[in-house]
Structures are given as C-alpha cells and as structure tokens.
Amino acid sequence: MDNIIVQKYGGTSVGDTNKIKRVADRIIKAKEQGNNMVVIVSAMGHTTDELVKLAMEIMPAPSGREFDALISTGETVSASLLAMALHQQGYEAISLTGRQAGVYTEDVHNKAKILDVKPERILEELTLGKVVIVTGFQGVNSQDDTTTIGRGGSDTSAVVIAAAIKATVCEIYTDVDGVYTANPSLIKNAKKHKVISYDEMLEMASLGAQVLHPRAVEGAKAYGLEIHVRSSYNFSEGTIVKEVSKMEIKNPVTGIAYDENVAKIAILELPDVPGIAGQLFTKLADAKINVDMIIQSNQVDSHNDIAFTVSRDDLIKALEITKEYAKSIKASNVVHDNNVSKISIIGVGMMSSPGVAARMFSMLGGNGINIDSITTSEIKVSCIINSKDTEKAVRLLHDGFELEK
C-alpha cells in the first residue's frame, strides 16, 4: 500500500477531549491529501500517573503482569475517544490495541522489547478506508498477556509499526516544533534544524533534548525510516530525522545539549585491586541505576579514584550502594556532588574535523568555567561543570560554534 503516514501523538496532545478533537482535525487534513493514516496515541495527560497511584495504594512493587494490564488501559481510552472524534466528523476510524495491531513483544513485563509486528489487521482496515488508531506503548506476549514496552514506548511503537507497514514517514507530534541547535527557551537565536542525522538525534535525545526517545531513533535508523518531529500546536514544518551524507555537512557541531539532572559520586583512594570497577557497577546495575559518565584516574602512588555520574533521582540509592561497597573494600571515602550539569556539543562532522573538542575546552576554560570531567564519543563531547555555569556555557558554545548561522 502506498502513501501511508504514521502519526504519533503524546499524552499532552490528547490531554482532554477538546485536544483529541483538534488531533482529529489534523489527521483529517492529512487524510484529505490522499494519505492512508495510521495514528499511534499515548494515554491522556496524567492518566498513567493516576493508574500508577492506584497500584501504589495497593502495594509498593506490583507484579509486572498486573501492572501492565492496569496501565495499558490508559492508551485504550485515548485511542477509542480519538476514533469517536473522527466518526463525529464523518470519517471512518477504528481503534486497535497493541495486541489487535499485531505488536508482539518479549514475555517480560514493564519494559518488553518488541519482537515482531504482524500488520495484517492494520493493513486490512486501511484497505477499507479507515483511519487506524493504535494504542502506543503496548503489545502482547506469547502468553496472550498485555505487555508494556517501557519509557519512550509510544515513539518506539510508532517507528516499529511504521517500518512494518512501510510508511512513507513517521510523524512524531510533540510540544516543540522541531529539533534546535540548543534549547530555544534558553538561547534566543537557536536555530531549528530542517534535517538532522539519526546519530546526531540519538546524541541529542539521550542528552536531555526530550523530543524523541533514543529507542525510537535507533529503530528508525535500523529501518531507514524517516521521522518528522513536529508540533501539534501549529502546521509548520518541523525537523526531519534521516540518514545524512557527510558531504552535506558544513558545521562540525550541530547542536548544544545540556542535562541538569546529574549528580556525581566518587570513591577516593581505592586500593589498587583488580575488578573493583566491575564489582561496583554490577551492584549499581542490579539496583537498576543507570550510570552515565565514568572517570577513573590512576595516581602515582598505589591509590586511585573512581568517579561516575547518575541521574539526581538515583543519587540516594546509588550513594547507599557505593558507601556499602566502599566499606567492604576498605576505601577511605565516598564523596558526592549534586550541583553539577553535563553540557555537550554534538555533530556528525566532528569525526572529520580535528580540534573541535579542544575548541570547546578553550571556550569554557577561557571564560572561567571549570571543567570537572570529560567524556567523548565519535560525534559528541560532554563536560561536567558546575550547575551555576550551565546557561552561560550553552550561550558561549552556541555563539562560539556559530550555530545561529
């Protein structure tokens, strides 16, 4: 089938029945242009939070299966209401649960991976001329039980379904109108990208530019599916995420990202025994704590330090585990700092432009901003700095790399 557009609307876009009606208008506009429409929806506004609250009133750690059965109802509600809103305007539409749409996942609950999409029913309903609305964030496992697919779920649902039905494009509607060179509420002259590569988007997405979930970007990259990130509040073009040839790249840096949800922990004066890092990070992983940057430094004497960052939400738990571990290996001291931020420059062009990292360090250092630690990837350089300098640093780098051009 040709001309299939997949659109995904998040919880804010379907937050109440008036917003749902506006989403219906937007779908109709695209449908009237001759497209076959498949729409993925999240739960309305705070529905999921309310369902989670009910579960917590019963027990602190509910079973994954029952938790999924519970919270997946949120998307079913918004999907059926959106179908009604299309009916009300005289359009044929049908809502499908993840299971009905053929979204098959692993047997695990709460963060199941999607294994396969069998799109027969979606395609059948499209052939009948209907707008097909699919509940995001959920699927079914081999036990015939509802599963949910974890954070960023609806974005991922949209991408995987779009790939399975060979959609022309997957439009992700959000409350910003695209991907900018830096946070536009901070940097007035931040520029919206017309096009950005999957890899750059991945780095932006995982660095707190919360436009599109990294899992969804990875999926789109794997399938070569074009994503269009755009606003549900206007009709202007957003940002296309796709494969970008290096030939097209002019500026080595395409975006500045920052993340203020960062805390740093360090164990000082570790005894120089092999396997310490492995043991510590296994313990943290077992407690489901995501460790971001890791900095290990060997000193000339027999001791060394190890430092790492976690999100601020995980700080207390991570500190507890680290202190206990430090005690068990007779390390002298654990320190922490939750007054730090991570600031990053991103760009596929960095790979072929030596000296970009050095320029970043000079811009920061030359303006009195102390760099606590550094990590780099092929297309990204990140520095931990003091939180108070975050805004200043973003401005300096945005100007310094001339991103407003």
Next chain:
Amino acid sequence: MDNIIVQKYGGTSVGDTNKIKRVADRIIKAKEQGNNMVVIVSAMGHTTDELVKLAMEIMPAPSGREFDALISTGETVSASLLAMALHQQGYEAISLTGRQAGVYTEDVHNKAKILDVKPERILEELTLGKVVIVTGFQGVNSQDDTTTIGRGGSDTSAVVIAAAIKATVCEIYTDVDGVYTANPSLIKNAKKHKVISYDEMLEMASLGAQVLHPRAVEGAKAYGLEIHVRSSYNFSEGTIVKEVSKMEIKNPVTGIAYDENVAKIAILELPDVPGIAGQLFTKLADAKINVDMIIQSNQVDSHNDIAFTVSRDDLIKALEITKEYAKSIKASNVVHDNNVSKISIIGVGMMSSPGVAARMFSMLGGNGINIDSITTSEIKVSCIINSKDTEKAVRLLHDGFELEK
C-alpha cells in the same frame, strides 16, 4: 475440578483501593477453606460513568465498537488492582479480560449476548493454585473486538462462567444481605428468605428489588446453578436462589415488590380501527422505550381507550411519540399520570392457590386504596395505584399475607 466457588463483586464493593483490599480478605477466607476461587469484578464505583462522560464530550451517539473498547477498560483496572491486593497478602492471583477468560459473544456491541465460554485458561490458572479474577460485563466477538453485554452484565458474566467451569455455587455480593419478603427499609418485620425459587427471584428482580439482574437469574435457572446473594459488608448467610419443589411451598405469596419509577399514558377515545396498538407500540419500541403494562378497554360505543406504563425517565419521549401518533389517527386526547406506582405480590404457590389475586384486591380496596389497573402472570399479580398509597399498600399486603412468619 471440584470445589470451585465463583464470587461476583459489584462496583460499590470495589469502589476504592481500601474496599478492594477488603474484597481480597474475603476471597482469601474462602480460599483458605479449601476452595478454588474465581472472582468476577465490575468497574470501580463511578469509573464507567466517567468514561461515558468522556465519550459524550466527543459525540452524543458513539459507535458501539469504540464505546465498548472504552468502557471495558473500567473492569480491567479493578481486576488488576484486585490481583495486586491478593499478591500483597502473599496469594497467587491473575486477572483475565473477558477475552482471555474465553467469554465469546455475538458480534453486536453494547448489549451482546454471551454465546460460549471456553474456560481452558481459567481452569489452567486454577490448577496452578491461582485465584482467577475475570473482568465482568465483557467478552470478545468473532472480529476479535471487545464487546460489552449490557445491563446486569457482571451478574450474567458470573453465572455463565460459573456454569462453564461447573462451580459449586455462584456468590453475588451486593450491598444488601439477601432477598426479603418486602423492602426491609420500608417494612420493619420483612423476613429474609433463606431460599427462593428462580421464578420468584425473576419476578422480584424485574420489579425493582434490584438485588440480582433478571438475565443472570434466567441463566442460572437454565444451568441449574445455585446463586447465593449476600452482603459484602458482613459474613452472614444471604439468600440461596435455586429450584424449589412445589411440595416445599407453604405460603402462596413469598414477596411484595413495588416500583415507583412508573408513569402511565392513555389515549382516550380511539377510533375502532384495527392495528392501532401494533403501530403505537412499534413506534415506542423503535425509540427504545420499554412499555411495561398495557391495558386496553373496549367501550360499548365505537370508541375505546388504550393505556400503558413506562418508566418515568421515558415519560417525556413516550408522550411526544404518543401525541404525534394520536394526532395522526385523529384520536381526541392523550393523558398521562406520573403519580402512580406498581405494587406486586409474587409467589410460585399462587399457581396452585386460587383466590390469591382476589385477596390482594380486597385488602387494597377494603382499606381505601384505589386500583387503577391490574396485570397478572402465573406467579405474580401487579396493580397500579396512586403513589401516595405505596407504603400503606406494601404494609397491608405484607401483614395480610403473613409474610413476617
């Protein structure tokens, strides 16, 4: 499998998370006595109303399919929360949707009839020692779409599932502790029935003693399944509904029921043309108005009157249709009275005790209560009287037929 008890809890019984925890306690008590437990739940308190409200904000007459997809989420929420409440107490439990429990219905929506129950999964989970919780009020049709089964749905779900898995008894938990000879809030010495026959329960149920839905009673009668109607607020024995042999029946009258939600409409001086009643009641049925009693009286001259009762909610609509129809056939006048009640005596023993109806009329007439109209069935006599006399009439009949004994 032996010793299966099916319990059904209505929306009030699972109205909030504390009530759900109390329901879990009650299930555990029965489980600990060596029973295999299957539990049918309704949606929490006002959940269904809230979902209906959302739909109405979108469109006044939503599609049956989408409406069912929407409102069936209410039962999924309460079922999964109840499973969690059992887990919290250390018991194994699993929630199943109507589809997962094998409840197959007609293809129609909103009031589908249950065609079949394939209880394999329920039995499999019972074999694993789990308490099986099934969402009431819903099933799945041949299109793999969720259906709902209309008013009294969860009672009916419970009975049909209990029959399919050959349960020993189906316990219906409600906010009263059984079936009384008359409304106990009106008649202080009303007596709770230990046992009542299916037929008597049917007449009670359809006459405003809103304890158990008639559809469920019919189902139980068809399968010979024993129903135990009891209160979710205490542990006392309620009323058993089962087949009662006529040998056991002492008093021809076993209950007094009344219904104040009654309005009467009459067309006066109809021309004596054939087919008028058929035409009028077809028009009312098309408007989904349930007509209860119909009284047609032929006068000696060429005109006759026709009167009927509807529920007060339907009065305005029914009047409108009736007036329009009367005009079309040049009938002189339509009158109505919404100041009436229906009072009924019920008893399987009536069939073999002549003169019971006459005793009723004498008791009412002899005490100055005017009888407007009468209908009878094999086990019931109903009279329309003035609303102001309702309470007096219930007392007179309860005393007169010695139901307190």
